[in-house]
Amino acid sequence: MLDLERAQRMSLTTQVEVRLKNALIIGSLKPGSRLVTKDLAEQLGTSITPVREALLRLVSSGALVATPAQAFLVPEISEERFREINLIRKNLEGLAVEKALEKMTAEDVIKLRKLWEDFAQAKQSGEVEQTLVANRIFRFELYKLAQMPTL
Template sequence: VYLELVRALISGQLQPGQKMTSSKLAKELGTSDMPVRSAFMRLQALRALSPMPNGSVEVPLISADRFQQLTDVRTILEGTATELAMKLINGNNLRAIRRHCTELTQAARSGDIDDYLRKNHDFKFSIYRHCGNEQMIFLIETVWMQVGPFLRNLRIGFEDDLAGILGIDYHEQVVAAIEAQDGERARAAIVRD
């Protein structure tokens, strides 16, 4: 249940302000209330969900200030993770990263926002998981859970030009920098993205 909610938050399937009850979600997932309540509690501790007075939870609304703060944290963590990953990425890893980049570009060009958000996560984390720092990966994922619902809404209305507004060239720049073993350039491209 927890991992399903994490994926839903990161991919923007859950919307800011959306309310959920453990009983309703348990029924939808075909499970009991206990694992749902446990997942809710974990996600509240990570600030990905907010408690409501009646025992339900809500996907938090995000202010412009909070979004900027989370963006600042993302750029620091993700840039550092990318630069650290340079030391551990080998030829097989690089081929997988390149494949994820190609799939991400195709998703952007297709205008499918849901597919794009999934492929964006796959691409970025195919790099970050090589940083050698599990705590950093955990923190990046935690921030993604908080901004995911909001990022999906930023893209709504631009489906016809996802490739144009999403700067897919940055993804290619990241891959080129990794191929060149240029950590600073890879960091800069991830941060710009």
């Protein structure tokens, strides 16, 4: 789910949070999924505390919902909210492309083209999770090239 080499400098809680965010982004955690702190800790090979803290961070950002039974749910998303998120994302990505174009080298263009081809191939294969992973890799490389850390 996550390239842990890059994450070594992060706190354990942040590493868990990033892994969970990535799982949400690529669709490994489906809407309606119930996340149990103990089970996640076992799967991630860590103690319960960083998992609980990461889950609570995701609840505070609206990515998860807490339940009274010490579990967390991946929320269902309405079509209206999906459209709103999509509109915002498309506008921000347009800005990212503009900024990235100002800074891209020929090598960057080659790398992006390869990532786009990987995405197109994954999409053509019909493998949904593989397609979402390839899409995420392409988009986040573009964001990185924009050199806009908040984005």
